[in-house]
Amino acid sequence: MREPALSALVGRVTAGLAAQCRGLDIVPYDWGAAHGATLVAGGASLPPRSGTTRGLGEGPAGLDPSDETTAAWAALYADPHAELALAAAASGPVVERPPGTVPPQQRIRALLTALAARGDEPGAEVGPGLARAATDLAAHPLLGPAADALDPADLAILAARSLAARLIADALDADSPLVPVGETRDAVTDRIAEALGAPPRGTERGLRSLLLRTAGTVAARAVERRRHALTEAAHPAAGDILRYLSRGAAFRDGLRALVTRLEPPVAVVGHSLGGIIALDTLISAPLPQVGLLVTAGSQGPFLYESGSLPSLEHPAPLPSYVPAWLNVYDPRDLLGHLGAGLFPGRVTDVAVDSGQPFPAAHSAYWTNPAVYRHIVDHLP
DSSP, X not given: OOTTXXXXXXXXXXXXXXXXXXXXXXXOOOHHHHHSOOOTTSSTTSOOGGGTOOOTTSSGGGSOHHHHHHHHHHHHHHOTTHHHHHHHHTOOOOOOOOTTOOOHXXXXXXXXXXXXXXXXXXXXXXXXXXXXXXXXXHTOTTHHHHHHHSOHHHHHHHHHHHHHHHHHHHHHHTTOSOOOOHHHHHHHHHHHHHHXXXXXXXXXXXXXXXXXXXXXXXXXXXXXHTHHHHHHHOOOOOHHHHHHHHSOHHHHHHHHHHHXXXXXXXXXXXXXXXXXXXXHHHHHSOOTTEEEEEEESOOXXXXXXXXXXXXXXXXXXXXXXXXXXXXXXXXXXXXXXXXXXXXXXXXXXXXXXXXXXXXXXXGOGGGOHHHHHHHHHHOO
């Protein structure tokens, strides 16, 4: 915790204790100011906000449409039935239907059952489990009220988004590193929607995501605006990261032993913590076999700027023997950082857009064709 939040906290604790016991002397320990990480280069490792977040007043309703979309999907990953609940809440009282008419929920349930019978193939590009998800959705108690509130085409689109979100949420829960990019997700969603009775893309569908009318986008923009504060205040808590930062020699020695057995030229590619290990290894001592370092969604530049990178402390320059460095980041990935401002002329930062919100963006690099194109273009 940093100022002014620390003083506010100490004041609150002091008042709370004083209400229970008079005469206590509260002495705070400001370890953050004395020993904590600080962005000594003024945040040079942080991507600019302008990449994905427009200023207020730009675009429809002052928001970048792509940010609206990713914010809506972020809410769906958290709760794939969120739109279903919103639609159900908007349904009116039950009315008696003319004899012989088919209730809307009966039609959508039949289409979902037929979709489930096709197995997982229609959603295979997103992940397994479509048949189970469609069966579950067909039996969901909110499906009936939602069907009463929406026309069949809009309901089909809503149901398709729910199913696609369920598949991606399952992948995130399983810590899969192969979350599909937004383009793939949207193509699968369109295919499922058509199977459930929606018109093909290109025709007017008329349904704007119900979630875009909620506070999801506002919350997402607030996170973007506070990115610098969030990044500086956050400390990695994952066990692997802590283990590496405290006892990383074995990690580096293993990579070095592997690389020395390979025929040059070698490109070392690392994602997230892997990028930190790769960078540290190449800084620690020359590895002539390596002609290219590739990091994706990596915190290496941030660790260097904050004085936490084991092999190099700011402002020491990058050793001359470190090879060309391609650093790939997604502006929506809050764990991706920039290196060019810290090591001028030594790092090429390349932005890619998975169309996914954070944290899905951090796991979508390796399903994005653009990442592979950039790597190939830089191979030694």
